[in-house]
Amino acid sequence: MTNIIVPAVVSLGSIGLGAAVILYFVAQKFKVIEDPRIDEVEENLPGANCGGCGYAGCRAFAETLVKGADQGDISALNCPAGGNETMANVAKILGMVAEAKDPQIAVLRCSGSRANAPQKVRYDGPQTCQFAHALSSGESGCPNGCLGLGDCVVTCLFDAMYMDEETGLPVIIEDKCVACGACVKACPRVIIELRDKGKKSKRIYVSCMNTEKGALSRKNCTVSCIGCGKCVKVCPHDAITMENNIAYIDDVKCKLCRKCVPECPTAAILELNFPPRKEKTEGEPTPAEA
Amino acid sequence: MKTFTFTLGGIHPEENKISEHSPVERLEIPGQLFVPITQHLGAPAKVLVNKGDQVKTGQLIARGEAFISANIHAPGTGKVSKIDVHPDQSGYRKTMVVIDVDETEVWEDGIDTGTSIIRSIPYAKEEIIQKIKEMGIVGLGGATFPTHVKLMIPDGKKVETLIINGVECEPYLTSDHRVMLERAEEMLVGVQILMKGLGVNRAVIGIEKNKPDAIAHLSTMAAGFPGIEVAPLMVKYPQGAEKQLIKSILNREVPSGKLPLDVGCVVSNAGTALAVYEAVQKNKPLIERVVTVTGKNVKHPCNLLVRVGTPIQALIDKAGGLPENSGKVISGGPMMGKALNTLEAPVTKGTSGILVMQQGESLRKEVQNCIRCAKCTQVCPMGLEPYLLAQEAKLEKWDMAEADKVMDCIECGSCLYTCPSGRPLLDYIRVGKSKVGNIIRTRKN
Numbered sequence: 216m217t218n219i220i221v222p223a224v225v226s227l228g229s230i231g232l233g234a235a236v237i238l239y240f241v242a243q244k245f246k247v248i249e250d251p252r253i254d255e256v257e258e259n260l261p262g263a264n265c266g267g268c269g270y271a272g273c274r275a276f277a278e279t280l281v282k283g284a285d286q287g288d289i290s291a292l293n294c295p296a297g298g299n300e301t302m303a304n305v306a307k308i309l310g311m312v313a314e315a316k317d318p319q320i321a322v323l324r325c326s327g328s329r330a331n332a333p334q335k336v337r338y339d340g341p342q343t344c345q346f347a348h349a350l351s352s353g354e355s356g357c358p359n360g361c362l363g364l365g366d367c368v369v370t371c372l373f374d375a376m377y378m379d380e381e382t383g384l385p386v387i388i389e390d391k392c393v394a395c396g397a398c399v400k401a402c403p404r405v406i407i408e409l410r411d412k413g414k415k416s417k418r419i420y421v422s423c424m425n426t427e428k429g430a431l432s433r434k435n436c437t438v439s440c441i442g443c444g445k446c447v448k449v450c451p452h453d454a455i456t457m458e459n460n461i462a463y464i465d466d467v468k469c470k471l472c473r474k475c476v477p478e479c480p481t482a483a484i485l486e487l488n489f490p491p492r493k494e495k496t497e498g499e500p501t502p503a504e505a
Numbered sequence: 506m507k508t509f510t511f512t513l514g515g516i517h518p519e520e521n522k523i524s525e526h527s528p529v530e531r532l533e534i535p536g537q538l539f540v541p542i543t544q545h546l547g548a549p550a551k552v553l554v555n556k557g558d559q560v561k562t563g564q565l566i567a568r569g570e571a572f573i574s575a576n577i578h579a580p581g582t583g584k585v586s587k588i589d590v591h592p593d594q595s596g597y598r599k600t601m602v603v604i605d606v607d608e609t610e611v612w613e614d615g616i617d618t619g620t621s622i623i624r625s626i627p628y629a630k631e632e633i634i635q636k637i638k639e640m641g642i643v644g645l646g647g648a649t650f651p652t653h654v655k656l657m658i659p660d661g662k663k664v665e666t667l668i669i670n671g672v673e674c675e676p677y678l679t680s681d682h683r684v685m686l687e688r689a690e691e692m693l694v695g696v697q698i699l700m701k702g703l704g705v706n707r708a709v710i711g712i713e714k715n716k717p718d719a720i721a722h723l724s725t726m727a728a729g730f731p732g733i734e735v736a737p738l739m740v741k742y743p744q745g746a747e748k749q750l751i752k753s754i755l756n757r758e759v760p761s762g763k764l765p766l767d768v769g770c771v772v773s774n775a776g777t778a779l780a781v782y783e784a785v786q787k788n789k790p791l792i793e794r795v796v797t798v799t800g801k802n803v804k805h806p807c808n809l810l811v812r813v814g815t816p817i818q819a820l821i822d823k824a825g826g827l828p829e830n831s832g833k834v835i836s837g838g839p840m841m842g843k844a845l846n847t848l849e850a851p852v853t854k855g856t857s858g859i860l861v862m863q864q865g866e867s868l869r870k871e872v873q874n875c876i877r878c879a880k881c882t883q884v885c886p887m888g889l890e891p892y893l894l895a896q897e898a899k900l901e902k903w904d905m906a907e908a909d910k911v912m913d914c915i916e917c918g919s920c921l922y923t924c925p926s927g928r929p930l931l932d933y934i935r936v937g938k939s940k941v942g943n944i945i946r947t948r949k950n
Contacts, residue, residue, distance in 0.1 A: 336596075336846035339869050340932040341899070349936040352596030352846060427598065431590070 267395025675838025870927025
């Protein structure tokens with residue numbers, strides 16, 4: 216027996232030893248020197264690989280952050296999924312200070328629910344928004360409205376969206392949305408926008424993207440912006456601009472005074488998370504519900 | 506009689522040529538005409554009239570200034586009430602010139618509205634091309650490619666045959682069939698004009714065997730026109746597609762990404778030949794065309810001579826109104842046509858038919874998984890793999906779709922027709938084609 220075991224152990228052992236020595240030198244020769252900070256930074260990132268930062272996953276973002284730190288500037292980089300806290304941690308590792316950024320959130324700029332924008336024709340092609348947009352003009356007739364087939368919901372990595380069966384529109388869950396922007400890219404009609412989350416999540420925005428003239432857009436949808444310009448006139452902060460028959464509220468300039476909301480004749484301006492208004496005696500038009 | 510057809514793929518859908526024996530009737534001009542400024546392939550035409558202007562029938566109202574573009578003329582006499590957006594056949598609102606039509610029709614000076622047939626062609630090649638361009642002639646088969654561009658042969662290319670497409674392989678449609686029967690002589694003069702414009706001595710009119718009366722009539726008539734022959738073809742869809750027709754008649758294959766020019770021929774539609782006759786001999790611009798209005802439940806399936814800009818509702822009213830159980834109204838034929846989402850949309854130069862489908866037959870099959878039966882591959886006349894292209898488009902793999910020649914697809918719909926799982930293959934491929942087309946264009950610029 217020993218005749219077999221000894222030579223086997225010796226020969227295999229020496230082969231193993233020889234291979235180990237070769238591997239050691241090869242490893243020395245072809246060593247990849249990686250900054251240990253990359254691993255450390257990556258550990259502090261959310262690890263969702265959502266792409267909200269604009270890079271291909273958290274690892275690529277960590278590498279960019281370290282490279283940015285070496286050049287002395289990481290102010291342009293931001294992890295929307297992690298928010299200010301994550302960025303502060305990361306900056307600490309890199310020995311820098313991160314500027315606090317206002318958190319953002321996705322908003323759906325369309326109120327064309329089944330009740331507001333009734334279905335006129337039926338689309339029976341492939342059931343995704345991208346194809347519906349390319350092959351038809353939409354079931355309600357609005358050329359800019361939500362198609363309601365949920366490409367945004369499918370693409371959301373954070374389960375922050377769902378389709379409301381009753382309205383046929385997607386709903387964004389505020390607590391879960393990290394403003395990674397995946398839904399903005401997925402929507403073929405570009406009706407989802409990233410906006411400042413606002414103080415205590417209070418937001419005011421024009422919930423319509425229809426660029427047609429008022430009379431035409433109202434034919435398809437009762438709550439469309441008709442481009443009348445009343446909100447532009449009433450805004451004390453110059454936050455509202457009118458372009459292509461559509462009003463836009465600048466989220467930086469807007470001071471959330473809510474003067475524009477009752478002014479809108481079609482209730483196209485939405486206010487979210489505000490306390491209810493005090494009833495006025497003269498029967499002011501009630502603001503649109505959020 | 507020896508007949509030919511193309512070899513690769515193809516299908517035999519039910520023909521349903523219901524309106525085959527109804528002579529062409531003239532549809533009275535409606536009260537308002539909606540004239541889109543893009544009725545052709547290429548750049549939109551530039552509007553020349555203003556709101557409130559009085560226009561005569563046949564007056565130039567929009568000029569095609571780009572290389573690939575076409576002039577647009579007033580299809581009726583009246584006042585331009587507005588230049589505004591109006592839904593077109595895609596359902597989207599596009600810029601249109603709206604004309605409130607007067608009771609008495611006044612034609613633009615120089616247009617011969619008589620019925621006498623002028624056979625002598627005293628024009629030179631350049632004059633013919635210029636006239637066709639002025640009169641806004643485009644291919645009436647459906648693709649609406651400006652005809653004058655087709656006639657301008659680039660240096661170094663040689664054309665020896667003109668092919669006239671009288672195949673009309675789409676089920677239901679009969680407009681070209683009626684034109685070939687009723688206006689054969691004018692059409693043949695039109696073919697002669699096209700031959701002169703191209704500088705060729707030979708023209709072949711391809712007609713499928715399901716139109717024996719047209720074959721017989723044209724064969725007799727063509728005896729008086731040297732160089733023009735009639736080629737009867739076996740019935741197979743999509744024989745009316747340019748590349749398939751060249752294969753059927755000349756047995757030449759147009760390579761991928763090339764034009765019929767590269768194999769020495771130019772293909773033009775039978776209806777276009779008639780429009781060319783009217784443009785060159787009568788100075789009459791392309792303001793009306795024959796449209797088939799048909800469907801199994803339609804009361805009076807008919808072929809109508811319709812002014813461009815007439816709302817589709819008027820055509821359906823003429824054919825006896827919309828039947829009760831209508832499911833879809835399709836512009837074009839059942840294979841390649843597109844469902845309309847409003848009947849306000851006007852007829853354009855490319856509208857060959859209006860098909861009303863019943864509720865039952867218009868429904869799509871339930872979509873099931875691909876069973877890899879390869880039927881779509883067998884019937885694809887371009888030798889593509891539709892199941893693969895559809896999947897690539899679905900997964901947004903545009904580079905792979907391009908490598909698999911998605912741009913060669915002629916959108917004939919044979920794959921969709923034959924798929925036992927009811928998969929919307931053509932829908933996917935259409936989108937893939939437009940995306941890949943955009944990518945290629947941006948890369949070139």
